[in-house]
Amino acid sequence: MKCRLPSAAVRSIDVLGPRVHGIYKQRIGAERSNEDGRPGGFYIPRFRNLDEKSKAKDFIRGYGLEGSSGQEMFPEDALKLAGYGQAYKRKVRDHAGAFLYMYGLGEVLPRYENRVELDPQVKDAWGIPVLRFSYKYGDNEKKMCADMVASMQEAFATSGFEITRVDRDPLTEGSSVHELGTARMGDDPKTSVLNPFLQSHDVKNLFVVDGAGFVSAACQNPTWTIMALCWRSCDYLAGELKRGEL
Amino acid sequence: VSGADEITRRQALTVAAGAAAAATLPDAALAQATKPVAPAAGKFLSARELAILDEVAELIIPADAQSGGARAAKCAEYIDARLAESIDPLWRQSWKDDLAEIDEVSTAMFGRPLLDASPAERQKLMERISRNEKSPKENVDHSFVTIKWWVAEAFYTSKIGIHDELQYQGNVYIDEFIGTDVSRQPERATAPSGDDTK
Numbered sequence: 001m002k003c004r005l006p007s008a009a010v011r012s013i014d015v016l017g018p019r020v021h022g023i024y025k026q027r028i029g030a031e032r033s034n035e036d037g038r039p040g041g042f043y044i045p046r047f048r049n050l051d052e053k054s055k056a057k058d059f060i061r062g063y064g065l066e067g068s069s070g071q072e073m074f075p076e077d078a079l080k081l082a083g084y085g086q087a088y089k090r091k092v093r094d095h096a097g098a099f100l101y102m103y104g105l106g107e108v109l110p111r112y113e114n115r116v117e118l119d120p121q122v123k124d125a126w127g128i129p130v131l132r133f134s135y136k137y138g139d140n141e142k143k144m145c146a147d148m149v150a151s152m153q154e155a156f157a158t159s160g161f162e163i164t165r166v167d168r169d170p171l172t173e174g175s176s177v178h179e180l181g182t183a184r185m186g187d188d189p190k191t192s193v194l195n196p197f198l199q200s201h202d203v204k205n206l207f208v209v210d211g212a213g214f215v216s217a218a219c220q221n222p223t224w225t226i227m228a229l230c231w232r233s234c235d236y237l238a239g240e241l242k243r244g245e246l
Numbered sequence: 247v248s249g250a251d252e253i254t255r256r257q258a259l260t261v262a263a264g265a266a267a268a269a270t271l272p273d274a275a276l277a278q279a280t281k282p283v284a285p286a287a288g289k290f291l292s293a294r295e296l297a298i299l300d301e302v303a304e305l306i307i308p309a310d311a312q313s314g315g316a317r318a319a320k321c322a323e324y325i326d327a328r329l330a331e332s333i334d335p336l337w338r339q340s341w342k343d344d345l346a347e348i349d350e351v352s353t354a355m356f357g358r359p360l361l362d363a364s365p366a367e368r369q370k371l372m373e374r375i376s377r378n379e380k381s382p383k384e385n386v387d388h389s390f391v392t393i394k395w396w397v398a399e400a401f402y403t404s405k406i407g408i409h410d411e412l413q414y415q416g417n418v419y420i421d422e423f424i425g426t427d428v429s430r431q432p433e434r435a436t437a438p439s440g441d442d443t444k
Contacts, residue, residue, distance in 0.1 A: 034415040073414055078398040082379050084306040084372055089411070092402070093312065096412050 017063065017104035017145045017170045020152040021080055022161035024069075027098035032071065035097070040070030044155075046219055048147065059143040063106030063219045065152060071097040080165060100161055104148030107219045109140050116182050135173045145170050178222055183212035197236040198229060205246050209233045288323065289330035290338060291345075296322055298345045298360055303397045305372050313410035321400035328396075344389035351375060351386050 048054055048062040068076070075096040081088060119132040149168050156163050186192025189201035198213045200206035209230040211222055240246045288296040303316035329338050351374060352360040356367045363371065378387040401407040408414045
């Protein structure tokens with residue numbers, strides 16, 4: 001079966017970006033209480049580049065901010081605080097109900113250089129070529145990450161949280177678990193693998209109805225969009241079958 | 247168990263010396279803190295490696311008046327069990343290397359391995375291996391970061407860590423949802439019994 005995958009795949013994933021940790025001082029050492037069901041986890045939807053007022057100076061697209069706080073079963077600060085011994089243990093205890101952390105999830109722009117191919121040389125134990133990934137963040141992602149940090153610092157300061165740690169770097173390329181792309185959709189068979197109905201340009205009875213058809217990842221969790229696209233694709237598939245086109 | 251893996255009389259005396267230092271602890275915590283290092287081999291680690299891990303774990307999260315420490319929570323046994331079930335030979339070997347690294351640093355500093363070092367020397371060793379925790383450089387820096395991460399993970403997911411240490415109140419039936427009205431304090435819920443899975 002002829003397939004364009006090795007030559008035209010572009011991969012795009014959202015960037016799980018910088019992270020800021022903070023402490024609400026008034027809550028340090030607070031008495032324990034049951035905080036189940038309280039809104040400790042939160043999500044701040046995208047607010048950059050929605051209109052002229054929110055336009056960023058040096059990058060396009062946007063990001064959301066996600067985080068958590070409160071007395072959860074596992075004390076987040078246990079893995080963040082430095083030190084050991086009694087002082088460390090006491091600090092984890094005192095911070096257990098006072099911490100808040102936030103991180104950014106932003107869109108990675110599709111780049112032609114970001115791709116997955118069949119390795120021309122390396123094969124697995126069964127003689128099947130392994131996948132070869134080429135993937136790097138670009139300038140837009142780096143500038144977006146800097147803006148994430150500035151936004152989070154502003155949110156912490158305005159809310160009265162003391163910032164205890166700032167991780168400025170995005171996670172390593174590929175470590176996010178929202179893998180999308182590799183068989184991008186498009187009108188032009190020369191630059192895409194699937195048509196807008198997720199049907200292969202080359203093999204008409206092949207439909208790829210997962211996240212592979214995405215040309216970009218946006219900054220939101222992709223499952224609902226995958227389901228919507230799959231639904232649309234299936235409608236089209238049913239119609240084509242009835243017409244005897246497949 | 248090889249000769250090198252057996253707990254020496256000197257090590258036993260060192261543990262006893264630690265018991266004297268911990269005399270201010272409550273009885274239950276004291277009993278756990280002074281429990282002799284188990285001489286048996288683990289599911290993956292040798293007896294000696296397990297004893298080193300057990301000791302380092304207790305130095306990272308010691309018993310105190312609030313709760314037992316990493317030893318009482320059986321953090322070393324938990325990590326050993328995770329290693330035993332791992333299918334990643336590189337990760338498993340890295341733990342042997344990390345524990346050996348700590349012993350080597352101890353020997354370089356005091357002329358004797360960790361389990362033969364005095365309580366004061368063990369504290370100095372901890373200062374040494376944790377000094378670059380925020381930006382690890384040497385092998386032993388990475389060893390400390392790895393061990394601490396796993397000890398914290400093991401301890402704060404144990405019954406002792408969740409209930410005795412942090413007094414976690416959640417994961418119980420809620421008769422009334424009080425929302426965010428902080429002026430109304432709920433009665434203390436009874437902590438669920440169980441989680442003896444460690």
